[in-house]
Amino acid sequence: MTEPRNAVGVRVNGEPARDVVPDRLTLVDYLRDRRGLTGTKIGCEQGVCGACTVLLDGCSVRSCLVLAGQADQADVVTVEGLAAASPAVGELRAAFDRHDALQCGFCTPGFLVAAVELLARERLDEPTVRAALSGNLCRCTGYGGIVAAVLETHERLGPVPLAAPPPAPEPPPPAGRRSLGPPLAVAGVLLALGLLVRRLVARRSRTEGTA
Amino acid sequence: MKPAPLTLVRPPDVAGCLAALDRHDGTVAKVIAGGQSLMPLLALRMATPDVLVDLGRVSELTEVSVRDDEVELGARVRHRDLAAGTAGPLPAVLGLAAAHIGHDAIRNRGTLGGSLAHADPAAELPAAMVLLDARLVCRSVGGTRTVAARDFLVGPYLTALREDELLTGVRVPRAAAGTRYGFAEFSPRHGDYARAGALCAVGVTGGTVRSARAVLFAVGPVPVDLGDALAPAIGRPLDGCPWDELAWAAVAGLPVEDPARRRLVATVLARALAGVGGEEDR
Numbered sequence: 358m359t360e361p362r363n364a365v366g367v368r369v370n371g372e373p374a375r376d377v378v379p380d381r382l383t384l385v386d387y388l389r390d391r392r393g394l395t396g397t398k399i400g401c402e403q404g405v406c407g408a409c410t411v412l413l414d415g416c417s418v419r420s421c422l423v424l425a426g427q428a429d430q431a432d433v434v435t436v437e438g439l440a441a442a443s444p445a446v447g448e449l450r451a452a453f454d455r456h457d458a459l460q461c462g463f464c465t466p467g468f469l470v471a472a473v474e475l476l477a478r479e480r481l482d483e484p485t486v487r488a489a490l491s492g493n494l495c496r497c498t499g500y501g502g503i504v505a506a507v508l509e510t511h512e513r514l515g516p517v518p519l520a521a522p523p524p525a526p527e528p529p530p531p532a533g534r535r536s537l538g539p540p541l542a543v544a545g546v547l548l549a550l551g552l553l554v555r556r557l558v559a560r561r562s563r564t565e566g567t568a
Numbered sequence: 569m570k571p572a573p574l575t576l577v578r579p580p581d582v583a584g585c586l587a588a589l590d591r592h593d594g595t596v597a598k599v600i601a602g603g604q605s606l607m608p609l610l611a612l613r614m615a616t617p618d619v620l621v622d623l624g625r626v627s628e629l630t631e632v633s634v635r636d637d638e639v640e641l642g643a644r645v646r647h648r649d650l651a652a653g654t655a656g657p658l659p660a661v662l663g664l665a666a667a668h669i670g671h672d673a674i675r676n677r678g679t680l681g682g683s684l685a686h687a688d689p690a691a692e693l694p695a696a697m698v699l700l701d702a703r704l705v706c707r708s709v710g711g712t713r714t715v716a717a718r719d720f721l722v723g724p725y726l727t728a729l730r731e732d733e734l735l736t737g738v739r740v741p742r743a744a745a746g747t748r749y750g751f752a753e754f755s756p757r758h759g760d761y762a763r764a765g766a767l768c769a770v771g772v773t774g775g776t777v778r779s780a781r782a783v784l785f786a787v788g789p790v791p792v793d794l795g796d797a798l799a800p801a802i803g804r805p806l807d808g809c810p811w812d813e814l815a816w817a818a819v820a821g822l823p824v825e826d827p828a829r830r831r832l833v834a835t836v837l838a839r840a841l842a843g844v845g846g847e848e849d850r
Contacts, residue, residue: 361575380576380620381610402569403608407673416648416676422607423677426576427600427624474672491758492671 365429369394370438371522378425385409387425388435396436396466400494407493410467411435412442415519417474432522436466443473445517449510456509458502464495472507477518481511571610578622582629582707582736588621589732590709597621599734601629601644602677604670605686621734629681629736632656640705641738643681647693651675658740659700661749661767665692668751671759681735684717687790689724690761692753695785698793699767702740708733721790746772752839753786754832762786764832766840768798770806777801777809782840787824787833794818798841811841 361380366373369392376391383402388394388411400408402421409420412434420433440446449472452458459465468490475481475489486504495503579585589597595618600606609615623629629644632655639656649655650666669675669683669692683693684704697704697717704720706713706729720728729735753765764786771779780798783791797818801809815838824830 360573363576379573381571381574383570383607383611386570403611404604404674407671410673413677417673418677419673421611422603424571424576424600424603424607424620424622426578427603427622429578471673488758489672492673 363426365425367425367428367431367433368522369433370435371441380424380426382425383421384411384413384423384425384428384433385420387428388420388433391425394435394437398463398466400463400467405494406464406467407471408464408467410470410493412439412470412474412519415522417471434470434522436469439469439473441520442522443476443517443519445473445476445510445514448514449473449476449506452506452510453503456502456506457498458506460498464493467493468495468503472503472510473519475507476511476514477516478511479516481508483508569611571607572613572616574610574617575619576622577619578625580625582626582734585621585623585626585734586707586709586732588619589734591619591732595619597731599623599685601679601682602646603682604674604678605682605688623679623681636742638739638741641680641740643679643684643735643737645680647675647678647680647683648672650680650693657742659743659747659749659769661699661751661769662693662696662740664749664751665696665767668692668753668762668765674759680738684720684738685727685729685735687721687723687725687727688761689789689791690763690765690786692762692765692767692785694721695765695767695783695791697738697740698791699769699781699783700740700743702738704735705737705739706730706733707736712736714739718791718793724789743769744771746778748772748844750840750842750844752836752843754836764829764836766833766837768837768840768844770801770841770844772806775805775807777804777806780841782818782837784819784822784833784837787822792822794837797821801841806844809841812838814838815841 362377364377366375385399388397397411398408400406404419404422410417411420414431434442471493486507577588591597597619598617600620601623623644629642631642633640634656639658645655647666647669650662653663683691702717703714715728722728748770750768753762755762766782766784768782780801782794785791801814816834819834
């Protein structure tokens with residue numbers, strides 16, 4: 358039997374793309390293998406560990422429990438694009454650093470995505486954070502630092518709602534309606550200039566090296 | 569840990585779903601909504617359907633209709649909306665039950681219809697439907713029928729839903745004035761499956777108990793309705809009602825042999841009853 362396939366259009370971190378994928382492909386495999394976004398990790402592949410947590414249309418979901426085809430026409434945010442989805446991410450990252458909230462880092466992308474959704478809440482206390490993050494498993498550093506980092510970020514910033522996804526880009530004009538000539542020419546000149554500069558720099562450093 | 573090859577169809581409306589489920593070629597179709605129970609089964613290849621009928625594009629299944637005597641919830645109403653109380657004027661016990669399902673990321677996708685059609689014996693919402701005397705709307709190309717929740721749930725992961733039928737919604741009767749609810753469950757880890765759980769509805773007038781019902785889950789193959797086992801509470805004042813004693817008596821007739829397990833079941837029931845809110849419900 359030939360593997361059933363279908364086209365899916367998923368906007369990931371604001372970037373639209375259209376791919377033909379097997380119907381059984383999970384969203385996490387799509388993000389990692391087709392979109393090259395390997396920040397999202399695959400842990401258990403059965404919805405237990407939370408390592409593959411991403412935002413799907415503004416809500417945290419486990420991307421191993423969603424088929425790529427189900428995300429057709431949806432907006433996905435992975436850890437790579439998280440900073441654009443929530444202004445709290447910079448502070449959160451710094452707090453993770455301060456509190457040693459990661460060790461091997463495998464679970465961290467999932468925790469960051471879950472935490473960003475949590476930081477939008479009006480009030481947070483330790484039991485709430487622990488309960489909310491209990492869907493994400495960490496097997497090396499323990500949860501104390503992670504909980505402390507989330508609480509500290511909330512204390513500093515207050516509730517930080519998720520940013521609305523950027524408006525959908527204009528659909529590209531039908532082929533042939535607009536000439537691609539001028540932009541292509543400009544890009545060509547820039548590319549040639551870039552290569553020239555690179556070569557000059559390379560030659561210079563080589564000469565310096567032998568001198 | 570990848571699903572076996574399958575064909576995913578995403579009809580835009582209920583009619584399209586029903587047509588996709590009306591199969592006569594020997595192939596097996598399964599309905600997927602949030603997928604929070606089905607996707608692990610697909611990944612483990614415990615389920616290997618030929619076709620998945622995804623409800624993700626069927627917006628009519630997210631609708632909530634409020635009528636004089638009942639609220640009809642579309643099958644795609646998400647746990648998150650039930651838990652947040654934003655799904656409509658519903659008995660508070662539904663929110664309590666939904667808030668105990670999994671974690672945020674699960675509740676963000678999991679649906680009411682999915683939980684009912686999956687019929688896990690440890691699930692909260694099927695038990696809530698039995699307590700609330702809800703009726704489930706099952707549609708096929710041949711027509712529509714409604715089935716009482718207690719008749720819908722046949723066994724562990726077994727329902728009265730036929731292979732060509734789609735669970736499109738749930739009709740929840742409005743609660744009688746003065747009904748208050750309680751909920752309790754025990755699970756070894758937050759968000760994990762319950763080892764035992766209880767939901768109860770207590771009718772109160774002027775501080776006196778007028779009716780008391782409870783349904784247990786994760787105790788038998790289907791939710792266990794305790795019937796009139798709590799009748800001894802009737803006529804007592806709500807404050808200071810000896811719920812512990814009543815709970816132990818109510819579970820005495822259950823086929824639970826292990827004394828530790830019996831204690832667990834009695835305890836969650838007593839906690840649910842003791843937690844019956846002071847606020848009257850709609």
